[in-house]
Amino acid sequence: MLTHLRPALVMLVLFTALTGLAYPLALTGIASVLFPWQAGGSLILRDGKIVGSALVGQNFTSPTYFQSRPSATSAPDPNDASKTIDAPYNAVNSGGSNLGPTSKALINRVKAAADAKREAGWTGLLPADALTTSASGLDPDISPENALLQAPAVARARGIDAAKARDLVLAHVEKPWLGFFGEPRVNVLLLNLALDAQK
Structure with missing residues (x-):
């Protein structure tokens, strides 16, 4: 069971970090540089x-x-x-x-x-x-x-x-x-x- 659970947990953590943190932060940074007025509201x-x-x-x-x-x-x-x-x-x-x-x-x-x-x-x-x-x-x-x-x-x-x-x-x-x-x-x-x- 651990052999099935470990890869699932690793993928969950990896995709959470990628899509929940890295991607939004990268887009926010790019938007703040290219469109500062719009990104600021x-x-x-x-x-x-x-x-x-x-x-x-x-x-x-x-x-x-x-x-x-x-x-x-x-x-x-x-x-x-x-x-x-x-x-x-x-x-x-x-x-x-x-x-x-x-x-x-x-x-x-x-x-x-x-x-x-x-x-x-x-x-x-x-x-x-x-x-x-x-x-x-x-x-x-x-x-x-x-x-x-x-x-x-x-x-x-x-x-x-x-x-x-x-x-x-x-x-x-x-x-x-x-x-x-x-x-x-x-x-x-x-x-x-x-x-x-x-x-």
Whole structure:
């Protein structure tokens, strides 16, 4: 029996060291040298302080800012650990709602989001990313259509010209990678930082 067990244990230790330690450390080292900003979390600094990451969305609630896409992330309820509460953009608990298209809870949530957007002054056809969550719940980007629909309301709240807000959105549209991988998008944090810089 020992003759069979010894090679199995040796292989277990060897592959654990190789795939669990050496390979991740090598990749982390290479990434840190070749892509230091991305490997460090794509952190965005303003006045020497970290204000966020280009890869993780934030929950902007003020009408003077462009709003991120809805987030379905949650956190433990401080009053009852067996339950959860909504915690938008909680990077510790990434995940979607897992509600199906026929779910009454999903239909009610989307309807409530649409009603809130209409009350805030949004007009026209509402893009899907303005009403639905992403799979991770942490998406930092919205569609250009979503951002352009928000521009008049943000301009009103800030007391600036609507054309200026629209131009700012158009200046922050990121094209698909290599021209065809992905969709055009707008990073909400970068857009809001540019909005603040215009004061």
